[in-house]
Amino acid sequence: MAEKSNKVLLQVKGLKVAYGGIQAVKGVAFEVHEGELVSLIGSNGAGKTTTMKAVTGTLPFNDGTIEYLGKSIRGRGAWDLVRDGLVMVPEGRGVFARMTITENLQMGAYIRTDKAGIAADIDRMFALFPRLKERRDQLAGTMSGGEQQMLAMGRALMSQPKVLLLDEPSMGLSPIMVDKIFEVVRDVYAQGVTILLVEQNASRALQIADRGYVMESGIITMTGAGREMLSDPKVRAAYLGE
Ligand SMILES: Nc1ncnc2c1ncn2[C@@H]1O[C@H](COP(=O)(O)OP(=O)(O)OP(=O)(O)O)[C@@H](O)[C@H]1O
Numbered sequence: 001m002a003e004k005s006n007k008v009l010l011q012v013k014g015l016k017v018a019y020g021g022i023q024a025v026k027g028v029a030f031e032v033h034e035g036e037l038v039s040l041i042g043s044n045g046a047g048k049t050t051t052m053k054a055v056t057g058t059l060p061f062n063d064g065t066i067e068y069l070g071k072s073i074r075g076r077g078a079w080d081l082v083r084d085g086l087v088m089v090p091e092g093r094g095v096f097a098r099m100t101i102t103e104n105l106q107m108g109a110y111i112r113t114d115k116a117g118i119a120a121d122i123d124r125m126f127a128l129f130p131r132l133k134e135r136r137d138q139l140a141g142t143m144s145g146g147e148q149q150m151l152a153m154g155r156a157l158m159s160q161p162k163v164l165l166l167d168e169p170s171m172g173l174s175p176i177m178v179d180k181i182f183e184v185v186r187d188v189y190a191q192g193v194t195i196l197l198v199e200q201n202a203s204r205a206l207q208i209a210d211r212g213y214v215m216e217s218g219i220i221t222m223t224g225a226g227r228e229m230l231s232d233p234k235v236r237a238a239y240l241g242e
Pocket residue numbers: 019022024042043044045046047048049050051200
């Protein structure tokens with residue numbers, strides 16, 4: 001599939017990240033264009049989460065460049081990038097367990113001051129995630145893993161992201177919940193949000209992606225259109241169990 005737009009929102013070149021003496025990311029390059037859904041797949045320990053942390057300003061990087069909206073993110077904190085629309089839903093979700101669903105959604109809008117807009121967006125989240133609406137006054141910590149994933153996505157969307165980074169949203173969920181989460185990712189994408197999706201579920205992630213990247217042992221080893229990669233024998237052998 002052709003790139004959605006010529007406007008590059010996120011550009012990573014020669015990225016290297018180390019933990020102490022161990023190089024986890026060894027020179028990674030990728031880009032995300034406006035309106036695209038890009039999937040980054042790869043097995044355990046490939047360096048996907050490390051890459052996401054560097055991109056969102058939560059982990060320092062040793063070498064390379066990361067540009068968001070045409071400007072280097074080096075030295076910028078994670079909050080500053082969130083304010084500029086670069087928002088991650090981390091692996092493990094991180095909802096505020098002792099707050100209700102509605103309160104969690106309100107927290108997601110903490111950078112905004114438009115009260116009417118925030119209320120309208122909470123309604124929009126309830127339309128997107130009817131399950132959250134049903135349980136709006138329930139404490140987030142008492143919800144199932146899939147419900148918490150929905151809440152984490154809803155909370156991130158409340159900040160009106162330009163680029164939404166999702167780190168393994170399907171991890172640990174039942175097959176039905178995985179279906180639901182991928183459906184929601186598609187809906188959010190259809191609404192025009194640019195998405196970078198990190199997944200071990202390669203088949204599902206490539207099915208919905210405009211483009212994909214495969215990461216192995218800290219480097220990008222393959223890239224292409226999502227559906228073409230799905231039918232690539234090398235991808236099928238390594239990631240789809242064939
Ligand atoms: N805080 C840390 N300290 C030391 N090593 C780390 C740390 N976090 C990750 N690593 C190592 O860096 C490498 C890449 O890990 P990372 O979490 O980025 O992989 P991943 O592709 O996201 O894997 P997974 O799909 O299992 O989450 C792994 O070898 C991991 O053990």
